[in-house]
Amino acid sequence: VTLNITMPGQRCGSTFSQLRLFLCFLMYCWVLADPVCGYFLKNCTIRGNLSDPSDMIVLCQKRNLEVIPIDIPQNVSVLNVAMNNISKIGKLDFKGLSNLKNLNMSRNQISQVDDGSLGHLEALQELGLAHNRLTTLSDHMFQGLVNLSLLHLDNNLISTIGSSSFQLLSSLKTVNLTNNNLYNMKDVQPIVQLPHLQELYIGSNRFTSFQSQEISNTSIELRLLDLSRNPLGIFRITADVLPYLEVLDIAYCGQLGRMEWDVLDRSFLSNVKRLNLSGIEMSFERMVMVLQTVNSSLVHLRLYDIGEERVKALTDIACYIPTLSLLRLHHNNISVLSKEFLQSCKQLTEMDVCNNNINQLSEFSFRSMEQLSTLKLGHNSLSSVPNATRNLPTLKILDLSFNIINKLGCSDFANLTGLTQLFLFHNQISKLPGCVFQDLKELRILKVGSNKILTLNDAFMRGLYKLEYLSMSYNKLSSISKGGFKGLASLKTLLLFDNQIASLEDGAFEGLVNLTELRLESNKITQIDIRNTVLTGLPRFRTLDISCNFITYVNDDQLDPPPFSHLTSLENLHIHSQRHKGLSHLPSNFLEGLKSLLAFKAGNLNIKDLHPNTFIHTPRLWFLDISKNAFTALKPELFHPTPRLNRMYLSKTRLQSLDFLIGANLSRVTFLQVSKNDITVVNERVLRSLPALTYLDMQDNAFTCGCSDAWFVHWMENNNQTQVVGAGEFTCNYPADLKDTKLLDVELQFCTVHLGLYYYISTTCLVLLTLVASFAYHFLKWQVIYGYYLFLAFLYDTKQRNKLTPHGCQYDAFISYNAHDEPWALRELLPELEGEQGWKLCLHHRDFQPGKPIIDNIMEGIYGSRKTICVISRRYLESEWCSREIQVASFRLFDEQKDVLILVFLEEIPTHQLSPYHRMRKLVKRRTYLSWPRAGEQTGVFWQQLRLALETKDGPAEENPILSGVQAL
Incomplete structure (x- = not known):
């Protein structure tokens, strides 16, 4: 077997290139692992998504803030810091909020806005600074707000406006400067001349005159001008500077003296459609002139607080304006509407005489109004439905609310066949005759709440065929009899809350085939x-x-039959209570049949436990409110049947732990409210079991401030998905020395090792290990490989040496040789040692057991022989298995300290080729070795020396002279 090894120096450039790539990859992993800015604001609440700037709203109102919070997410779209104690806006308060479109800073104590402090808000479209203490608008206050379209500055103390304050606000459309201390109309001239300005509110200031030459010399695009509640002495237009004006409000002006009206040409206000002259201090003649000025375009006219006599005279004049369609006459102390009062108002479509003292109307008060569609008579003193409201076929909306009507008759709504909305709430009605609504065939909305109705009788049996909305709340109904609403086949919403209903007869809601909402609370x-x-x-x-x-269900575990078993389409069920004692107990089959239920509100019922099968019948449940109960603890299996649950309200339930959420199958919950409980510690597994959670409210709990909550603090500050509402106000309840301390102020760093330290240590070790391995491979490749095989041999030796002993050896010698040297071993070595000298040898090609692992055969051959003869050649040194054989023999030699190893060199091998095999080199220097004679030399001495070596006893080296070495390299 040959082991192919790449020599040192080859492919070193490739090795270091790969190393550089690996180090780059480690740095990339470091960047990915670095924690990002969390979804946690100390003083604010977020609505929306961190990843979607157009949807994110940050709410910081009513937090007693004195400065703008510094942890506002930079991609916020809407920011509300209203109703705080902020007094100054600094240059860096809004730095980085380049996506902000709506900023509300109303109702603070702001008296100073530094120049350039708003310049970072280049995307801002709406700015609210109302109800503050601003006195001056400097030249550079609004610098950079090129996209601003709506500006609220009302209810401040502004008396000075810089000449270039509004110069760059080219997109501005609406400016509100109501209730300030402006007194010179020239101060608003730069505003009026903005190219896209459409609405200007400058009421309740100190303007004493309005003159066109003070605001502009050319026509402007203003659509709405509010000058109400100014001490105007004169209103003068001498040029056509307001050709597009549609709304003019000069109500309650002229309070320091009668106001003059000077408009030279009626065409100057030829587009005014809405006019408010309420409470104005102006002579009757001048008011007539005003009406004459706008008589070609006026549509809506408001005449509040000008007195009964004048309002009647002005109404008569105004009603001759052909375009007038809406007339409002509130607060004029009108007690009687005579036939003549509105006789000329033939073209009106809406008549509003609410908030007067009307107690009597002529039967013909509205008969001349052939197009009347809306009639409002609310907040008056009518004791009955007036005859004047009958026989108005064009009427669609009739408001008789807030009167003292105590009786309804069959003819009260006669011939109102076109009526769609009827408001009778807040009267003294006690009875509904069966014929009262018989002509209202087109009625869609009927409100008769806040009366004294005791019974329904047959009021809803005839006429109301198209009624969709019926409100009878705040009456005195005690029961609903069978078929009480039978004639309301189109009804969709029925409100019966706040009555005294104690009995619902069978078939009480019979015939309501289109009913979608029924409210029976209280x-x-x-x-x-x-x-x-x-x-x-x-x-x-x-x-x-x-x-x-x-x-109430005190001890009923099962209801027979279940109360809602047939309501398979019901989606919302509310059974919460405001009384001290609610249901007390919820039977396990209470919700049986509600397979479509999406929302269940069951708060404040004094329930102490819920059966695990409570929600087994509501698999689609999405919204659950069981707050203000006395659970103390809940079970995970309770929520197993509700995998779609998204919003949970569990506040004020005396919960001591949230561990029940672990394994509760709530992977879709995004909203969790568990405020005002007794939770002390938050288990990490709880929040891991809610992977979709985006909103968590845990305010007013009794936190234990210690290492048990250290991870929770770290999680709140660094997670970028879940918003923990009010986390900055979490306080400690235990230990006693930290009671009432803010949880986020407690030093908990000693509890955990910062994640970055772990990253640093692990990365450093990995880099160093990589460098060491690369250098070792580059410079010590042969030694590493050799060491590897020595280690394997050591493992095998340790395993086998106690099994095999030299006593009673099967062979005299184990022959270790390379396959290329096999001819020499078979032709020279084997005949001499076995044939001539009579030794018993072990050769791998002959004596290894077939099927057994090679390394096991080697171990048994070496430990089963008295000696091991290693036939060394260059091929031998390159062979993997030969290396293993000499390694095993070496371990036997050194571990047993006996002369068991004989080295036979077939050829001269330079020292540098032996150096990688450092243990081979030590053996050559210390142990017996023999060299095969060169060609032509006699072999007799060699065989004699080999015989002596085989005959040597197995004692220590120093006891055997032959082991001192016969030859040396």
Whole structure:
């Protein structure tokens, strides 16, 4: 057998190239392993996804912040820091937030915004600085906001605006400067002249006049101008600078004296469609002039707080404007609507006289309005449905809410065949006659909540064929009789909450074939009433709310029949309670039949345990709220039937551990709320069992601050998927010396070795090992290979030497030779030693046992012979198996310290060729060796010496003179 070995020096360049590539790969792995910025904000909450800038919203409002947080993710799209105590905006507060589009800093204490501090927000489109303490807008305050389109500066103390403050805001469309201290219209001139400005709100300032020459010399594109609540003494337009103005609000102006109106040409405001003259201090004549100025385009007119007499006179004039369609007359103390009052308003489509003291209407008040579609009479003093609302075939919306109507008659809604919405809530109605709605064949929405209705009678049996939404909440219904809603075949939503319903008769909701939502919360229903015979015939039923009732199951483990077994299409079930005592116990088959259920709300029910089969009937469950109960602990198998569960609410449940989540099959949960419990330690396996978790709320728990939570702190700060809400406020409950200390402030570094240290040590060791291996292979290749085979021989020797002993040896000598030297061994060595001298030899081609591993045959041959004769040649030195044979013999020689090895050199071999076999070299220097005579020399001496060597006893070397060496190299 020949071992082919590449000589040193070959392919060394390739070896080091591969080494360089390997080192580069290690550095790449280091970069990948380096922890990234986590999904954790100390003072804020994130909505959206870290990887999607267009979807990420950071909410920091109401956190008592005094500065802008420094850990805001740089790819945030919306940032809300409103309602805090921030007083100053510095130059670096928003550095890096280049994707921010909406910034709300309203309701703080901001009095200073450094120049250039907003310049980093090149993508910003909406900026809110309302309700602060700004006094001055400097020239460079908004520098860099080239994409800003909406700016809120209302409710500040602004009195000065720099001449170039708005110069570069070319995209600005809306500016709100309401309620500041501006007094000179020239201050807003740079704003008005912006190329794309459409809406300007400058009400509640100190402007005493509005004159066109003060704002512009050319036409501007302004669509809306709000000047309300300014002490304007004059409104003057002398040029066509507002040709596109559509909305003009001058309500409550002229409070320091009557306001003058000076518009030289009516065409200057020819596009105004909406006008607000509410509460204005202006003479009647001037108000008429205002109406005459806009009489070619006015659509909506608002006249609040101008008095009964004036409003009647102005209404009569306004109604002659052919384009007018909506008239609002709130807060004018109108008590009677006479026939003449609205006689001229023939073209109106919407009439709003809410918030007056109307208690009487002429039967003909609205008869002239042939196009009237919306009539609002809410917040008045009507004691009955007025005759004036009857026989209006074009009417679609009628609002009679917040009156004192106590009785309904059969003719109250006569001939309102086109009505689609009717609002009667907040009245004193106690009875619904069976004929009251008979003409409302097109009605879609009916609200009669907050009345005193006791029974349904037959009110819903006729007429309401297309009704889709019915609200009867906050009444005094005590029961629902069979067929009470039978005539409402189109009804989709039925609200009956906050009544006194204690009884639901069989077939109570019969005929509601299109019903999708039924709300029965806050009544007096018991479990006896929720049964199969009540909620039958509802094929499209999706949502049922029976919260805050008197349903209890104390000891019932099984219900017969299950209450919802036939509601196979139900998707939302709410049974939570606000009372101290809820269900107390939830039977195991309570949800049986709800195979389509998606959301289950069962909070505050005082439940102490849930049977493992509770959710076995709801495989599609997606939303679960069982907060405010008294579980203490839950079982993992409870959630095995709900693999689609996504949102879980478990706050205030007295949980002491979250270990039940391990093995609970909740791989899709993204939202988990476990706040206000008794959790002290978070098991790492818990969070590993929730791979999709993106939102975790653990606020107000009793954390133990020690090494048990060290990994949790590290995880909160470095994970880039799960947001831990309010983590900056987590406090310690134990040990006592750390009580009320912030969890994130506790020094826990000693508990763990930083991951980077592991990376450093492992990488360094790997690099060093690679370098050592490369150098060893390059410079000590032969020694390494030889050492490898010595090691293998040592292993075999250790294994076999106790099995084989020299006593009673089977052979006199084991012959180790290379296959190329076999002719010499067979023609010279074998005839002499066996034929002439009579020794018994072991040769591998003759005496090795077939089928046995070669190395085992070698071991048995060497240890089964008194001596080992190694026939050395250059071929021998290159042979793998010959090397193993001499190695085994060498180990026997050194381990037993006996003369068992004889070396026979067939040819001269230079020392440098022996040097890799360092143990061979030592043997040659110390042990007996023989050289085969050269051609022509006599062989007799050689055979004589070999015989003497074979006859030598197996004692130590010093006892055998022959072992001192016959010849030396």
